[in-house]
Amino acid sequence: ETGVTQTPRHLVMGMTNKKSLKCEQHLGHNAMYWYKQSAKKPLELMFVYSLEERVENNSVPSRFSPECPNSSHLFLHLHTLQPEDSALYLCASSQDRKDGYTFGSGTRLTVV
Amino acid sequence: QQQVKQSPQSLIVQKGGISIINCAYENTAFDYFPWYQQFPGKGPALLIAIRPDVSEKKEGRFTISFNKSAKQFSLHIMDSQPGDSATYFCAASGYGGSQGNLIFGKGTKLSVKP
Numbered sequence: 001e002t003g004v005t006q007t008p009r010h011l012v013m014g015m016t017n018k019k020s021l022k023c024e025q026h027l028g029h030n031a032m033y034w035y036k037q038s039a040k041k042p043l044e045l046m047f048v049y050s051l052e053e054r055v056e057n058n059s060v061p062s063r064f065s066p067e068c069p070n071s072s073h074l075f076l077h078l079h080t081l082q083p084e085d086s087a088l089y090l091c092a093s094s095q096d097r098k099d100g101y102t103f104g105s106g107t108r109l110t111v112v
Numbered sequence: 113q114q115q116v117k118q119s120p121q122s123l124i125v126q127k128g129g130i131s132i133i134n135c136a137y138e139n140t141a142f143d144y145f146p147w148y149q150q151f152p153g154k155g156p157a158l159l160i161a162i163r164p165d166v167s168e169k170k171e172g173r174f175t176i177s178f179n180k181s182a183k184q185f186s187l188h189i190m191d192s193q194p195g196d197s198a199t200y201f202c203a204a205s206g207y208g209g210s211q212g213n214l215i216f217g218k219g220t221k222l223s224v225k226p
Contacts, residue, residue, distance in 0.1 A: 004155075033213075043156070043201060043216040056213065090155050097212040098205070100146055103155030 002026055006091050006104035014112055015081060021107045023074040023091030031097045032074040034066060037106070038087040049074060050097055081111045116204050118217025125224050131189040133220045135202035138183065142204040146214070147176065147187045150199045159200070160187070192224045 004025045013019050025032065034046040048056035049068040063085075065077040074091055088108050092101040117136045125131045135145075146161035162169045162176040162185065169176045175188040189196055202217040 006155075042219045045213055045215075048213060092155075099144060100158040100161060101214055103148075103157065105153070105155045 004091055004093055004102050004104035006107050008107060010108045012110045012112060018079040021076040021089055023104055025072055025093040027093055027102060029093035029095050030071055031094050032068060033092040034076055035090040035092060036087050037090055083111050086111045116202060116215050116217045118202050118220060120220060122221045125192045127192065127194060127224055127226050129192050131192045131222055132186060133200055134186045135217050136184045137204050141206035144205045145185050146203050148201040148203065156201055194224045194226050197222055197224050
């Protein structure tokens, strides 16, 4: 595996469900990010982790809970989501929070 | 101050033509300006990037022009091909804290007609 891998690619969940999105990077980067991409706001930064510590939470509702157990893995735990949370969730990584980000292919989330 | 404004929202170009997408920023602390290309069902991929110490960078058919005084930068795609049809995002970032995060424009959907 190379680059940034996200699983699952597609997810349909009910408003009362709990699910998790997984991201793994094979690039040796030390920063990881969650972005939300929807038609209304194309690329919205949600969370930033640098050296496994959360350095930024961009006013994201508490129903989204990130976890970064090590520099290669990033999770987004989801619970009691709303239909407006339906979007493409993208994970990215970079070296030293600078320069180019490498994105995964995303998880297409549908909340019903 | 943190915004990056991108135009146009959509662009239709004939095969072989030149595609031009423009971006403007306000934060003078920004010092890194990449362009990303995104195909349907895929994440954005880094296409080309520039820093303010040069006014132009070319990679193959893709060129970034940078105007520091006007706080504007643009992407030119020469000899546009149907395979270039995608959504293009400009972005900007700077040193330290929140400025280390990439701020993206709203995207331009490019269609290249055969």
